[in-house]
Amino acid sequence: MNQAVHLFKAEFFKTLAHPARLAILDHLRTGEKSVNELQGLLDADQSTISQQLARLRNGNLVDTRKEGTTVYYSVRDPMIFQLMDVAREIFNRQLISHQALLQQLSAEGDRL
Numbered sequence: 001m002n003q004a005v006h007l008f009k010a011e012f013f014k015t016l017a018h019p020a021r022l023a024i025l026d027h028l029r030t031g032e033k034s035v036n037e038l039q040g041l042l043d044a045d046q047s048t049i050s051q052q053l054a055r056l057r058n059g060n061l062v063d064t065r066k067e068g069t070t071v072y073y074s075v076r077d078p079m080i081f082q083l084m085d086v087a088r089e090i091f092n093r094q095l096i097s098h099q100a101l102l103q104q105l106s107a108e109g110d111r112l
Contacts, residue, residue, distance in 0.1 A: 015059030020044065020052045022084070024073075025061070029081055032065065032074035 016022060020042065027033055027041050038049050053073055056062040061080060065072045075081070 012059065015055060015061060018052065018055070020048065021056055024049070024052055024056065025075065025080060025084065028062070028073065028075045032072040034070050034072050036070075038073070 016025075023042055024038055027038060033041070035046060035049050035053065038044075038053070039046050042049065053062065056073075057064065061076055062073045063076045065074070
């Protein structure tokens with residue numbers, strides 16, 4: 001694979017690499033939301049939400065729709081949720097294996 005493709009992929013994952021952006025995407029699973037709605041759901045100030053939405057917009061992960069003075073955000077490609085779900089499964093498996101290792105270490109410590 002050429003370097004440009006790897007760079008594109010890395011930038012895509014960098015766009016996802018923030019807890020607030022992941023939380024925003026999770027909230028957009030149920031449909032479009034305004035900045036004010038997201039602000040209430042995430043208990044964050046408007047500038048933080050707007051900044052993270054701008055990053056998602058620049059990464060082509062969200063679309064906007066304006067109604068009056070309100071801008072609504074929605075996910076551009078719903079497959080992003082599949083990616084997030086697969087990532088969650090991977091994280092869960094890693095946590096389970098870490099828990100098993102910790103239990104093993106704890107049992108060994110008890111025998112010392």
